[in-house]
Amino acid sequence: MGRPSLRKTTSRQLPYKLNMTATELIHIESLFKTYQLGETKVQALRGLSLNLRKGDFTVLIGASGSGKTTLLNVIGCLDQADSGSLIIDGQDVTHLPEKELCDLRNHKIGFIFQSFHLVPVLNVFENIELPLTIRPELNQVQRQEMVTQALHDVGLEDFAHHRPDQLSGGQRQRVAIARAIVKNPILILADEPTANLDSETTNKIIDLLFELNQKRNMTFFFCSHDEKLIRRVARVLKIKDGVIESNA
């Protein structure tokens, strides 16, 4: 089955023109996304528009089913919108073929998952190295340096040769963060990164994320219900019924 047309004419599609500023990293206009669940159609995004600036730390909040995860997946190029426009770092990615989307995910986007999604048969060092192995431009020494730096940044130098099942939940999430930042992406996306962690570990992870945001000047875009995180970020977006309801 072919890719759906992202600019197909629908009665709900609004005319728009790109108006990106130099500091904008993500520019979204009129995104629509509908899921077919059996015989029911669920409209997850309904003409959503949004801008994210470079270096921003933004949290997306919203009720369950409001479209948070769908938006995150579309920005992360894991899923495609039915129509609308998505521009990442000046590149229109709405029509990119799968191979270029893979390259984009590997070079520009880092993911942090709620359930860590580490590979159990690889140790910490190898898990972090994994996304670098498909970059032919990097040699072994360069990869080792990048992994060592990422391990240092998340404070896990002493756990490099541990397997994921030998680590606590917080440590596993640190590994997942290291795996996301090791590629030096311009954008880090996270879906409920602290949901599986206890209160004390959550605080440490939030501190770490802010520290990385400052140190590496990466753009962070999270979905979260965590009040501690929400209180500390500069920008909170609220999504409701597939559109951004408030921008605080």
Next chain:
Amino acid sequence: MSLVWRLAFRNLWRNPRRSFTTGMAILAGFVGLTLLSGYILRVREGLKASTVYINLQGHVQIHKLGGLERFAVTPKKYLIQPELDQALEKILATDEDDIQFQGKFLSGSGLIIADNLSQPFIARGAEAQVVELANHHPTVQTWARGWNKITERTLSAENLHNPQMISITKRMGQIIGRLKAGQDDFTTLTSEQKNVQLVTRTFANDMNAVNAELGMMHTTGVALAEDTSLRAPLAMIQEMMATDGYEYRAIFLKKPEMAFHFIDRVKRQIQEQKLPLEVFHFTEGSIGELYTGTMNFFFVMGSFFVALISGMVALSIVNSLTLGILERTREIGTLKALGFSRNQIVGLFVRETLWLVGLSLSLGLVISLVACSVINAAGIRFSPPGVEGEVNFELSADVTVFLLLAVVLSAIALATSALVSRGRLKKSAIGLLSDQGV
């Protein structure tokens, strides 16, 4: 070793029992194929040695035009007479560097009479030195040792170069009453008992008879031919058939693998000189019927087993990979999120299969070589249908053939794993990440 190869290797140990089962299926299939191929190779080389040397067919035969098919019907017409033979000698002289030795052969039939007992025979006349060279050839020692046990014992120079001495089979010796049960040679016969007469109708349709002496014994290896086979010096058969011609010339080459090049060269010269001669490889026509018939049967049987075992290996891989992918859907989704393309993830599963196949086949190769040695050392003897006497059950451990089989099985396994994983990885990254697996 790169991380992706390490990951592929470690993934095998996630479900050791499944990997072990799949590996065992590959190993068992491979060992089965190698042992079968070892037996086929052994039989091929044994039959080749038997056909070419023990049964004196040579690698190449030169007959008078039409003689291979029609000599038995009108022999006189298809004899190679001295004038034609001289022309042939000149042609072969130009290729003598390729020829190890050669000989002239003549067939004739008649009745062997010993006192009041007689038996029809089909005789083949050969020169003594050719018989000696052929039966003591290193190829016979290597591949058909024991197949001509009786001949070896009686192939003394005294017997070979006695112009009256003939060789008959054990069965014929029993039929004409010259061998009793339990006797394996003619050493206990008196000189009178050794005398027999060969009565025949010559090529000119006259009755003729010659005296002969029993002394040598041979076996054709084929049960059906044992009642009638008789071998004699070429001169005796020529005298018996009242001719100075012969039926065909057999060429024994130094490099048998170059036989077809040799045939081409000789054919070209025969055509240039417009001689009424034909050149054949021993696998052509009726020359090596037992060899070609048996090998064709083995080829069909071997192909069937290769197909059967390849199917078994492919199904094992399909089963193992399908379950492996179902169990790791989220992890595959993660790899996609990290930027791995479908081909790169397929490559990971192909590497897993390569590890499994490589380990299984390496172990299988060792087991096959050990099994061949053990079976050969055991000295198992059996009587194949249609073959006279017992032969050793031996296997030929040809590492090149074993490696070729390993390459075939590996290719099937890798192609299967690539096809299965490609099909299973069509899901989007989101679909994979949200999948609950099994």
